[in-house]
Structures are given as C-alpha cells and as structure tokens.
Amino acid sequence: MGLNLSDFNRIFRILLAFNATSLLVITFLVQKGYALPYFFPDIKYLAELPNYLSYILYMVVPIIFTGLSLWLGKLLGKDEFKKGQVASIEHANNSFLPSYLGYFFVALSIGNWETLFFVYGVLFLFTYKSQALYFNPLFLLYGYDFYTIKTSAGASIFLISKEKYKTPDDVVIQRAFRINNYTFLERG
Numbered sequence: 001m002g003l004n005l006s007d008f009n010r011i012f013r014i015l016l017a018f019n020a021t022s023l024l025v026i027t028f029l030v031q032k033g034y035a036l037p038y039f040f041p042d043i044k045y046l047a048e049l050p051n052y053l054s055y056i057l058y059m060v061v062p063i064i065f066t067g068l069s070l071w072l073g074k075l076l077g078k079d080e081f082k083k084g085q086v087a088s089i090e091h092a093n094n095s096f097l098p099s100y101l102g103y104f105f106v107a108l109s110i111g112n113w114e115t116l117f118f119v120y121g122v123l124f125l126f127t128y129k130s131q132a133l134y135f136n137p138l139f140l141l142y143g144y145d146f147y148t149i150k151t152s153a154g155a156s157i158f159l160i161s162k163e164k165y166k167t168p169d170d171v172v173i174q175r176a177f178r179i180n181n182y183t184f185l186e187r188g
Contacts, residue, residue, distance in 0.1 A: 017128040022062040027107035076177035092146040161186035
C-alpha cells in the first residue's frame with residue numbers, strides 16, 4: 001500500500017506551508033533571545049556558544065526543508081505550457097514580499113508561547129488551505145523567481161521558476177510540476 005499522488009501532494013503542501021511560515025517562529029525565538037541553551041539546559045557546552053550560532057542553526061532548518069521541498073517537487077503531477085498559451089506574465093517577487101514581511105512584524109509583537117502557537121497555527125492553516133500561493137522567500141536563496149501568469153484561457157497561475165521570463169512568448173515549459181491548480185513549480 002504505497003503513497004498515491006493525492007496523498008503525496010497533500011504532504012508536499014504541508015511541507016510548503018511549514019517552509020513559508022517557519023520564519024515567524026524563528027523571528028519570535030530570536031526576538032525573545034531563546035538560544036539553544038534555553039531548550040537544552042543540561043548540555044553545558046551549548047551555554048558557552050554565542051547566541052548568534054543558535055540563530056543561524058534555526059535559519060538552517062527551513063533552508064534545508066525548502067531545498068527538500070524543491071527536490072521532492074519532481075514527484076508532483078506534470079503539466080506543460082505551450083507557445084501561445086500564456087497571454088501575460090508579471091514578475092511577482094516584489095509584490096508578495098511586503099505581505100510576507102508582515103509575518104515578521106506579527107512575530108515581534110508576540111509576547112508568549114501560547115500566543116505564538118495560536119498565531120502560528122492560524123497562519124499555517126490559512127497558508128495550507130488557501131490553495132492559491134506558496135510564496136516562500138527562501139526560494140530566492142535557491143535562485144527561483146515568482147511569476148504571475150495569465151493564460152490565454154483566462155486562468156491566473158502562480159509560477160515558481162529559475163527561468164528569467166520577460167514576455168509571454170518566452171514561457172514554453174515542457175514540464176511544470178503542479179502544486180495545486182493555481183501554483184506550478186518549474187525546476188531548472
């Protein structure tokens with residue numbers, strides 16, 4: 001009894017939602033000064049390390065999970081974009097970054113663990129259930145860009161790609177991996 005494509009897609013979307021929202025938790029931990037000795041007080045050598053090493057380690061976790069999700073993307077269902085199917089294309093990196101930065105401001109105002117768990121849970125749930133976008137600025141570290149595409153049939157698509165598209169005619173993709181009906185990943 002193996003994992004079918006629908007189950008895998010659900011797990012993949014959970015991983016993407018975690019990646020997209022995890023920086024909220026990291027911002028909270030750094031703002032509160034919770035370095036590794038806070039979580040592991042019995043490990044004496046951790047107390048000797050500077051806090052910034054803990055914060056770097058915290059950042060490494062979602063970076064690794066983002067890389068894992070990009071690697072696992074090859075197992076998603078495949079689609080293609082043929083010449084003439086794209087009516088318009090718009091670079092979307094800058095349009096989503098301000099709303100994502102809102103997570104940081106929310107994290108800075110969270111005062112305790114209970115509030116963090118509640119806010120993170122709501123944010124995670126909305127990100128997962130939105131079915132629209134999985135904007136994660138950590139994709140930028142891997143060389144990916146974000147595009148909003150309007151197809152000739154009128155559908156609005158969010159494309160995550162390493163390609164540098166400028167015009168609709170540039171968008172010819174033989175294998176685009178379907179995250180959901182509105183979001184596609186093109187692996188370079």
